[in-house]
Amino acid sequence: MRTIFALAGVVIKELYRRKDFYVLFILTIVICVIMASVNIFNDNQIVRYLKELCLLLIWISSLVIAITTTARQIPAEREQRTLLPLLAKPLTRTQLILGKFLGCWLACGLVLICFYVFFGALAASREHAWPLLSYFQAAILHWMALGVVIAMTLLGSLVFAAPSSNSTICFVLVATILCVGRYLDAVALTLGEPLRSVIYAFYYAIPHVEIPFEMRNLIVHDWPLIGWKFIGLDILYLLAYMAIFLVAACLVFRRKPVN
Amino acid sequence: MSVILKTDKLRVEFKSREFRQSPKVALSGLDLEVGTGEVFGFLGPNGAGKTTTINVLLGFVQPTSGAAALFGIDVRQPIARQRIGYLPEMTYYYKFLSAEELLRFYAKIFGLPRNETDKRIAQLLKLVELEHASKRQIKTYSKGMQQRVGLAQALINNPDLLVLDEPTSGLDPVGRMKVREIIQRLKNEGKTVFFASHELGEVETVCDRVAIISEGELKAIGRVSEIVAQHPSLEKAFLEVIGYKPQLA
Ligand SMILES: Nc1ncnc2c1ncn2[C@@H]1O[C@H](COP(=O)(O)OP(=O)(O)OP(=O)(O)O)[C@@H](O)[C@H]1O
Ligand SMILES: [Mg+2]
Numbered sequence: 085m086r087t088i089f090a091l092a093g094v095v096i097k098e099l100y101r102r103k104d105f106y107v108l109f110i111l112t113i114v115i116c117v118i119m120a121s122v123n124i125f126n127d128n129q130i131v132r133y134l135k136e137l138c139l140l141l142i143w144i145s146s147l148v149i150a151i152t153t154t155a156r157q158i159p160a161e162r163e164q165r166t167l168l169p170l171l172a173k174p175l176t177r178t179q180l181i182l183g184k185f186l187g188c189w190l191a192c193g194l195v196l197i198c199f200y201v202f203f204g205a206l207a208a209s210r211e212h213a214w215p216l217l218s219y220f221q222a223a224i225l226h227w228m229a230l231g232v233v234i235a236m237t238l239l240g241s242l243v244f245a246a247p248s249s250n251s252t253i254c255f256v257l258v259a260t261i262l263c264v265g266r267y268l269d270a271v272a273l274t275l276g277e278p279l280r281s282v283i284y285a286f287y288y289a290i291p292h293v294e295i296p297f298e299m300r301n302l303i304v305h306d307w308p309l310i311g312w313k314f315i316g317l318d319i320l321y322l323l324a325y326m327a328i329f330l331v332a333a334c335l336v337f338r339r340k341p342v343n
Numbered sequence: 344m345s346v347i348l349k350t351d352k353l354r355v356e357f358k359s360r361e362f363r364q365s366p367k368v369a370l371s372g373l374d375l376e377v378g379t380g381e382v383f384g385f386l387g388p389n390g391a392g393k394t395t396t397i398n399v400l401l402g403f404v405q406p407t408s409g410a411a412a413l414f415g416i417d418v419r420q421p422i423a424r425q426r427i428g429y430l431p432e433m434t435y436y437y438k439f440l441s442a443e444e445l446l447r448f449y450a451k452i453f454g455l456p457r458n459e460t461d462k463r464i465a466q467l468l469k470l471v472e473l474e475h476a477s478k479r480q481i482k483t484y485s486k487g488m489q490q491r492v493g494l495a496q497a498l499i500n501n502p503d504l505l506v507l508d509e510p511t512s513g514l515d516p517v518g519r520m521k522v523r524e525i526i527q528r529l530k531n532e533g534k535t536v537f538f539a540s541h542e543l544g545e546v547e548t549v550c551d552r553v554a555i556i557s558e559g560e561l562k563a564i565g566r567v568s569e570i571v572a573q574h575p576s577l578e579k580a581f582l583e584v585i586g587y588k589p590q591l592a
Contacts, residue, residue, distance in 0.1 A: 090451035094437060101439040101480075164435045169496060172401045172429035172506075173452045174421045342403040 087175050091183025092190055099153055099191045109195070112145045113202055120206050131210050132304055138206065139300040142199045143226070147258060149195055150230045154188045154237040155251040158337075167342060178334045181238065185330060188234045193227050207303075217309055218302050225296035225315065228322040232291045233258055235329035242336045258293065265294045291325040346415075347504055347535050348377040348400065353409035355395055355559075369395040370559040373409070377537055377552075379503075382530050384550035384567070385539040388585055392559040393539040394432055397508050400537075401429055413504065425453070428497035432508040432539075434489065438482035442473050442492050445481065446499055453500040467495040470525065486513050494522065505529060507538035511545060523549055543577045553577075557585040 099105055116138045161167040170180070200223045208214055237254045244250040264271075265287075272283035295318055301307060353373040356366040370392045377383045387393050398404040399411050402418045416423040436445050443464060450460040468474045471491040476484065481492060490513055497505060510526075511519040519542070526536050526549050540546050546553060547567055554564040562584045563570065567577070574580035 086454060087452050090448055094440070094448055097444070098437070098439050164438070165431065165433060166435060166437055168401075168403065168431040169429060169434065169436070169449075169493070170452075171403060172424060172427070172431075173449060174423075174425045175452055176421050341405075342398070 087179050088183040088186055091180065092187035095153075095157065095184060095187025096191045096194070104152075105149060105195075108145050108149060109198065112141050112199070115141060116202070116206060120210065131207075134210075135203075135207055136300065136304045138203055139303065142203060143297065143300070146192060146196060146199065146226070146230060147233060147255070150188065150192045150234050151237050151251050151254050151258070153191065154184075154234045155241050155247040155254065157184045157188065157238070158241050159245075159247045162342075171342060177337050181330065181334050181337055185235060185238055185326075185333075188238070189227075189231050192230045192234065196223055196227050196230070215303070215306065218307075221310055221315055222296075222299040222303055225299050225318060225322075228319050229293040229296040232293055232322050232325045232329070235326040235333070236291075239329045239333040239336065242333055242340065261290055261292070262294050262297050265290055265292055266298075291322065293322070296322075345379050346376050347379050348375065348383075348413055348537055349415075350375045350396070350399070350411040351409050353396070353399060353411055354407045355392070355399060355404060356407045368559055370399075370406075373556070373559070373561055375554060375561070375564075377535060379535055380530070380533050381551045382526060382536045382549055383538070384546040384553040385537065385556070386541075386543070386546060386553055386581060387539075387556040390558075391556045391585075393556065394508055395559075396556075397429075397506055397537075397539060400506060401427075426500070426502055427504045427506060428500065428502035430493045430497040430505075430507045430510055432512075434493040436481050436489065436492055436496070439480055441478050441480055442468065442484075442495070443477045445492065446496060449496050449499050455500065463499060463501070467498055470498075471495045472521075487515060487518050490514055490518070494525065503534055505534060505536045505538070507536065509539055509541065511540070511542055519545065543581060547571070547577045555581060555584045 119134050119137060158167075161170065171177070200219055204214060204216075204219055233254065236257075237250065240250040240254050241247060244253065268283055268287040268290075272280045272287060275283060299310075302310065350373050353370050354368070355370040356368050358366050373392075373396060375396075385393050385396070395404060399406050400413065400418055401424065402421075405419075411418045413423045413427060437448075440448065446464045446467065447460060450463065455463065468477050471494055473488060473491055473495070476488065481489065484492065490510075494510065497507070505526075511522050514522065523545060526538075529536055530549075550567050552564070552566050553570065555562045563580075570580050571577055574583065
């Protein structure tokens with residue numbers, strides 16, 4: 085455990101010492117602030133629209149940060165040859181994977197806290213309300229969804245050689261799930277066999293990270309809170325996917341030659 | 344004297360990428376034994392298999408057949424690496440960390456207690472003369488400084504066995520001298536050092552025993568004094584053992 089936290093600490097340090105992360109972060113904030121300052125009619129509709137756009141932007145930024153950070157981890161260790169002195173220490177490869185995962189996940193958690201606090205402040209400046217529990221529900225599921233994406237990217241970084249192709253594939257995959265994942269079963273219904281079974285299989289196999297994505301509506305439309313039981317179940321569901329991807333990553337990494 | 348490092352009929356083949364090419368044999372039937380307290384030099388021309396041997400010892404490469412053990416523990420178990428220090432051939436470290444942070448990170452992996460870590464890091468930074476730069480990020484270091492960071496990280500756990508792959512490459516004469524002194528000092532403390540090198544002069548001065556390999560096979564092994572006694576110099580011995588014929592008459 086100590087080893088895993090030490091590894092995670094290095095990942096987090098790297099993230100906040102690199103500049104690209106700040107660029108994305110500040111860009112998101114600036115765009116949101118500019119949009120918020122466009123004071124057209126100040127009617128309810130506009131505020132909602134703004135909130136929706138800001139949240140979408142936050143989702144995209146967080147996904148980009150999560151995927152690019154994770155995709156780079158192990159290839160960079162290999163390329164810069166830091167993997168050799170590291171693996172020469174008494175640590176197992178499983179610990180290495182878990183440490184990298186935890187580091188990326190915690191780092192993204194910190195990023196999300198910044199984003200949501202900023203969003204809350206922005207919304208409060210227009211609406212003078214702090215629906216904290218709604219924010220919490222949306223943020224926690226957002227974080228869990230990022231966990232799944234990170235675990236998947238980590239597995240991808242072991243399978244695909246180049247970090248850029250891995251990031252692209254992961255990004256396209258996640259975007260597809262977010263956009264159409266929910267409708268796959270409906271799509272399947274309209275098709276004939278055997279395509280229908282294939283699509284159904286996909287529908288049940290893919291991690292449904294679009295549920296956290298839809299939580300945006302909770303904030304945008306000021307909907308009442310979701311039942312905590314449902315939130316808990318969804319967290320368990322997403323944790324299960326993280327575990328599956330991580331186990332697969334450990335199995336792949338164990339077989340992989342170091343150089 | 345007990346055996347601290349042992350390889351037994353070690354054979355390593357690298358599968359070639361091309362279709363239906365025979366695999367590349369990097370090591371074949373390598374038997375080595377290094378005892379506690381020895382400084383052991385590992386010599387061989389480029390591509391002889393020195394780095395491959397070290398990679399097997401650290402568990403990076405799985406032997407095709409044969410076995411290797413450190414402290415009597417099979418190298419496939421991570422615990423075999425608890426008491427060793429390792430300096431890779433070409434090293435770079437996390438560029439965005441400072442030397443001190445890097446050493447602290449590795450100390451955590453070894454599970455050193457905090458107060459001991461602080462003491463150890465101060466000692467090591469003094470030893471490799473990086474105190475003045477310890478707070479700077481490693482990306483601002485010169486090559487020699489990076490090599491010295493590598494040496495410091497290899498010593499962080501106060502290892503009983505040190506595995507060094509060309510520790511003096513890229514260092515200036517003063518730096519080489521320092522590395523030699525460090526090896527000498529470790530030897531006086533009763534540590535074992537196993538190192539691959541091309542610097543025959545250096546090997547001659549610090550090593551107790553040497554092994555010479557060529558094309559993956561052990562060609563000679565013995566005390567430096569014995570080998571030197573049979574030949575005019577270690578260099579001549581080396582060239583003869585690997586079967587080098589002078590090109591110019
Ligand atoms: N990953 C690999 N895949 C294929 N062949 C390899 C691999 N690693 C090493 N080899 C081959 O194994 C042989 C031994 O290489 P090794 O790196 O052990 O040599 P070395 O003695 O360390 O040489 P040098 O003095 O140049 O460092 C070489 O012929 C090399 O081409
Ligand atoms: Mg080598």
